[in-house]
Amino acid sequence: MPFDSLLRDILTSRVYDVARETPLDPAPRLSARLGTSVLLKREDLQPVFSFKIRGAYNRMARLTAEERGRGVIAASAGNHAQGVALSAQHLGMRATIVMPQTTPDIKVDAVRNRGAEVVLAGDTYADAYAFACEEASRTGATFIHPFDDPLVIAGQGTVGDEIVRQRPGELAGIFIPVGGGGLLAGIAAYVKAVLPAVRIIGVEPVDADAMARSLAAGHRVVLERVGLFADGVAVREVGEHTFAIATQTVDEIVLVDNDAICAAIKDVFDDTRTIMEPAGALAVAGLKAWAAAQPDLPPGALVAVLSGANMNFDRLRFVAERAELGEQREALFAVTIPERKGAFREFCTILGPRVITEFNYRLSTRAEAHIFVGVGTRSRADADDVLVRLREGGYRVADLTQSELAKLHVRYMVGGRSRDVTRERVCRFEFPERPGALLQFLDTLGGRWNISLFHYRNHGADIGRVLAGFEVPPEEDAAFDGFLEALGYRSFEDTGEDAYERFLA
CATH class of the missing domain: 3.30.70.260 (ACT domain)
Incomplete structure (x- = not known):
């Protein structure tokens, strides 16, 4: 994609028919802690509480009358869905949104309230995307890509234009959450064209790092699986257009874990009294990690893009538990x-x-x-x-x-010993969290080995986490290993782990 064409599309974007120019607010508490000026780009203040409205509307506003008559379809974990739904409502179009079954209810309800039809398909964005593409071919509806479309990227690039215009002085770096790369590509292309000295730093979760791996490899990498805590960036493969732009404009990628994201949600709350969704606070987590690793911070302000605030209220339990550890x-x-x-x-x-x-x-x-x-x-x-x-x-x-075993399970199970258990193998499992998922998980486990320990606690997150112990005779170890491999769920064996040995063995 030629950069001059992209810059022209950014400057002529029609996003402000429905989106608003969001403020670039100071974060005084975080600034004081880090010893440098931190500014927050408040995309959580958009009508759909996310930047996604920009790209979705910019793409849909350019549809022909014939295309509008056939309607649009999109696949999304939630924020792009709301952007498409609001854009369709404003333009008087029919919209169908395909969402993973693990999508938080707050996002599903928000899309339906905008008048769009919601179809729940699969457990991941990849599943929803495949289903939506099939429906687009069958119905003739225009597929609105969440990130890998030049006009979508241009719409997101208007965030970069606003940051440049709103900056109170010198900028040292801009931290941007990365899923498929649309926001990163749009901001990076614009900022590097007008302020090339400003560092562009993408931020990804450690378990959804498709852009980092792709940039390191020199080609797009498809992840086998992605973590779902920060569901807004849970993408297995970055876009073709977005990757091409990132290779020319992005200075580095910072990776953070879930505890750091939870701590960042608390940091944003302390400065704004607003609660971000995990992906929405991702840039702040990356900014903190990057700043902590610098021997000397460069002159100029650091900007973190707050990309969304569509938080499922139930998930706050998990966030509150892990924020102090992350901090x-x-x-x-x-x-x-x-x-x-x-x-x-x-x-x-x-x-x-x-x-x-x-x-x-x-x-x-x-x-x-x-x-x-x-x-x-x-x-x-x-x-x-x-x-x-x-x-x-x-x-x-x-x-x-x-210790994930200790943080997720053992702290709630102390004292759970049994002298009657013989040769126990202990494993943690992760499975997509949705109604009936625990029963389905138990059915999949079957009854070949006796379950000697079981702990499950609903965190309000997108993945269910189970700790299970099995009585496995030595001669059946190989069969049990094969069972774990064929089970289809992500698993980690913790037999012999310190927390297990001290409190549960």
Whole structure:
């Protein structure tokens, strides 16, 4: 795609028929913490609470009268769907939106409220996309791509135009969330054309890093699977057009985990009193990670694009639990203490005035007890200091702060031991979360091996997480390995993991 043509399309875009010019707001608390000026581009303030309205409308406003008569169809996890639905409503067109069955209800309801027909198909965006393409061929409706269309990219590029016009002074870098790459490509193409010294930094989740892998490989890479927590960027393959633009304009990609995203949601709330969806806070998480890795921050402001605020309320439970860990303000430890009167008080004395956020205990033997404890901390270095103090106090201690097994399951299961279990193999599973999904998962597990442990907790997220133990005789290990491989669900074996051995084995 010629850059001059793209720039012309950005400057002549019709997005403001339905979209608004969003503010570039300062983030005073985050700026003070990082020691540099941080600005937030508030795309969460669009009529559909996401930037997606820009690209969708710019594409649909250019349809011919004949194309408008046939209607449009789109595949989306939610935000593009709302953009297409509102655009169709404004233009008086029929719209069909195909959404994965894992899409949060708030997004499904918002699309229906705009008058669009919603079809739920598959568990991922890839499934919905394939179904929508088939329907487009069958019905003659125009397919509105969520990111890989020149006019969609141009519509998203108007965000870059606004940032350049609204900047209060020098800019050092712009952090942009990346799914298929439409927003990244649009902003990058415009900003590099007018302010080439400004760094363009894409941000992806570690488990949905298609752009990072593609740029490293020099060609588009298709991910085998993607994490669904940040569902707005859960894309297995970036666009052809977007990748071509990114190779020429993007300076680097930063990867962040879910805990960092949850911490960023809290950061945005602290400065704006607004709650972002995970993909919406992705750029802030990347900005923080990038800033922390710089020996000296460059002069000029850092901009993070807040891309959306369509948060499923139920998911706030998970976000609140993980935000403190992501901000390194809580550490989790497994500690062995003597089983006698006064032992708990002695333990707390070593911790001093620190806040204990969680304390789980159950009698193990008459000689000693294993406790699961959460401690309020100020930083990772502070958590390391707690670890040293406990060991100097003579305690056997393990740091579980980075253990997914501990964070997702063990903290809710402490004391769940059984002396009757024989040769247990313990695995974590992830499956698409939707009504009936847990029953389907259990049916798939079958009954060949006795289930000796099971923990499931609905987090309000797009994936269900189960911890299961199976009694597997040694001679059946190979068959069990084959079962896990053929099961069709993502799995991780945690047999022998420290948190399991201390509290559940």
